Amino acid sequence: MRAPSWLPMSVRRPLRVVRRYWRVLVRRLEAYTSPVRRYWRRSLQLRVVSLTLIASSLLVGTFGWFIADQSAKILLNRAQDEVASSLQRKVKYANSQLTVHPQARDPELPSTINETVNELYDGDQAGDSGTVVSIRAENYPGIEARTLPQVDTDGLITASMIRMVADKGQVAWQIRTAEISGQPTKYLVYGSPVPTKFGHVELYYMVPLTTEDRAANQIRTTVLATGIALVILLGVVAGLVTRLVVTPVRVAARTAQRLSAGLLDQxxxxxxxxxxxxxxxxxxxxxxxxxxxxxxxxxxxxxxxxxxxxxxxxxxxxxxxxxxxxxxxxxxxxxxxxxxxxxxxxxxxxxxxxxxxxxxxxxxxxxxxxxxALDSEHTDLVPIVERVTARLAGLAERAGVELQLRLPDTPVIAEVDPRRVERVLRNLVGNAVEHGEAKPVQITMATDDAAVAITVRDHGIGLKTGEERLVFNRFWRADPSRARQTGGTGLGLSISVEDARLHGGWLEAWGAPGEGAQFRLTLPVRAGDRLVAAPLPLIPRDRAAEVG
Known part of the structure; x- marks a missing residue:
């Protein structure tokens, strides 16, 4: 796409550069991926195996993710149940220890809190594995928090959790990751109010989820390894199955190619x-x-x-x-x-x-x-056209047809068999004169580096749709009753098209009812070269202008 003309030149120039580099990148990618795309188009087995691997990968991946996710949820729910049950026991014990103090300013209260935390921590069988117990009294500034082991719990006990437990008196839980003992660890944090005679304090119970994470990772690893093995196995099975089907098809294709090449005993x-x-x-x-x-x-x-x-x-x-x-x-x-x-x-x-x-x-x-066989030699085609025209001038004069030559001013040299080319042109010009209905016949020649083209255009009865292919058949006549009076043997165009093919060239026809016909002979300049295009159009320029 072009940049809009209303953009300033300072913007359009970078856009042109970007588009140019983008086209270069696309062409290089197409060149690099061309062998892969070609092999993809040609190999049925590759497509089947690839689609099987993609579909099985999506299916196994979805199923594996579901299994791993459900397993992790089950492990977390079990850990929550265990921590919640243990928290209830700890709250009950702390309540029994702290209710002996009638008020928050009791001088014995800090000592009781310390003993309670020590007892709760020592009584926890998982204490050695990283469990943290903490009692706080956020609503009583005179009471200091007590935590065992003595670690920084600010990353575990958040302000929102403190508001939920201290201010609203509700049990709250959350999962937090914090650096405890120098390494990041995921914790399941539970907080619960502990009723006392002077109000309530907060008990926070923090249990590491290391075991659960390790089990979940093991499940994920197992599911991933099993899924990869299953996908590979499905790919191998798909490859073997498609090979059983594709191999006979390939054998049939090779056999058919040999048959088409003439090896009929295959x-x-x-x-x-x-x-x-x-x-x-x-x-x-x-x-x-x-x-x-x-x-x-x-x-x-x-x-x-x-x-x-x-x-x-x-x-x-x-x-x-x-x-x-x-x-x-x-x-x-x-x-x-x-x-x-x-x-x-x-x-x-x-x-x-x-x-x-x-x-x-x-x-x-x-x-x-x-x-x-061809007797090729380097020949100037201009004198051949002029010689054919001169020999048919008497026939054209009797038919009331004017022969108009449009030839290059310079010699047109090509490696051809002059006898066969002259025979082709004689047939084409003779047919144009006989079917020209006393109207001019144009003979035009043009050349380029690879090919020479000669067109013979008449304005006679023309050809019906489909007759441009039939006209080269042997003994075919568009108008048998008329051809019996003026026609030849019916083999001229058949021989002419064979002469053109012998040169590696083309002989083509165009026609329309009442608008005449045009025949185009295209020959390679060098014998053995492959034709790609003709220097002259098959459809006459006047007709093409009308159609356009």
Missing amino acids: RMKVDGEDDLALLAAAFNQMAANLQRQIVRLEEMSRLQRRFTSDVSHELRTPLTTVRMAADLIFSEREDFDPAVARSAELLQAELDRFEGLLTDLLEISRFDAGFA
């Missing part, structure tokens, strides 16, 4: 009687049927090619004899009656057509047999 191995074995057997049956059909079609095609070639060759001898007799008759036609003279002319024309048909059939048979 078959899959059939093991067992399960669905995969059934798939392999069905695949083998299909391959066998295809092999039989392909062999049958190849044999028929071979016989057809041989028949065409043999007939073409065999007809050459009688055709030569008939040609000699026809030439003799044609040369003496002026001495004959007008009807006989006309018959001699028709005979000569039909013999020319018949000879052209035989020549085209022989050329087609060479393409079918794979015997056609």
Whole structure:
């Protein structure tokens, strides 16, 4: 996205820099991750195993978190129950010791508080493990707090808890973490008022949760290790299961590739009687049927090619004899009656057509047999186009068609077979003249570093939708009744497209009813190069402008 034009230049320039670096970063990431993304698209097993691992990780993680959380809550609830029960006993004992003093200013009260705290602390079996007992009298400033062991409890007994116990006289609890004896420890802190004759004091009982935390951590570790092992096991199982399914599919794909490459004897191995074995057997049956059909079609095609070639060759001898007799008759036609003279002319024309048909059939048979070969050489294509135009000028004049050349001023050199290129252009220009409806025909040439393109454009009857592909079929005619009068053998465009393919080029057609047609021949400048684009458009520029 571009920065808005209303932003000042001092802001737009940094944005451009950021966008440029961002595009560079995205391109590099795409380049680095391209092999991984390609392998992800191509490997069904990787996708199945990865999705299984992700789903199982989410499921096991959720279940493990629930188990660990519930276990920690159970341990905490048990600790709360134990501390609450112990606190009740301690409150009862402290009440029995402190009720002997009628008022807070009793000089014996501090001594009784000390003895009570000592007794509560010594009587606690967990005292050695870090339990802290404290008695305070926040509402009686003259009474000092007593804590055993003598540690700083300010981080454990908060102001809010003191207000709850001292001011409201309620039992309160909380979990706090504080540094006791130099290391942070989590404590369960309970506070309760202790009724006396002069009011109440506060008893705070602080029990470390070290054992519970250790047990909860052990449970979490166990659940985590079990979950990881379970996810890995599920991944291994998914990999093994998908391998059992994917391996036959891969074998079938490789076998199909070999079959498509012409190795018709390739078959899959059939093991067992399960669905995969059934798939392999069905695949083998299909391959066998295809092999039989392909062999049958190849044999028929071979016989057809041989028949065409043999007939073409065999007809050459009688055709030569008939040609000699026809030439003799044609040369003496002026001495004959007008009807006989006309018959001699028709005979000569039909013999020319018949000879052209035989020549085209022989050329087609060479393409079918794979015997056609290029005689490539560096050739200037401009004189070839001009020569074809000059030879067809008489036909164009009789048809009332003007041939318009649009050729480069400089030579257009390409590595081609000039005989075949000239034959292609002769067929294209001849067809355009015959179907041009007495309208101009444009022959245009353009070139770039990789390709040469020649277009032949007429403004005649055009082609219907879909006929731009059928026009290259053998013996196909758009208008049979009209083609019988002006058409050729019906093989010209078929031979032309084979000539283009032999060069590694393209021969394409465009047409629209009533708007004419355009044929484009595209050839590589250097023999063997692969074409990517053509220097001229297939759709005429005037037609493209109308569509646009």
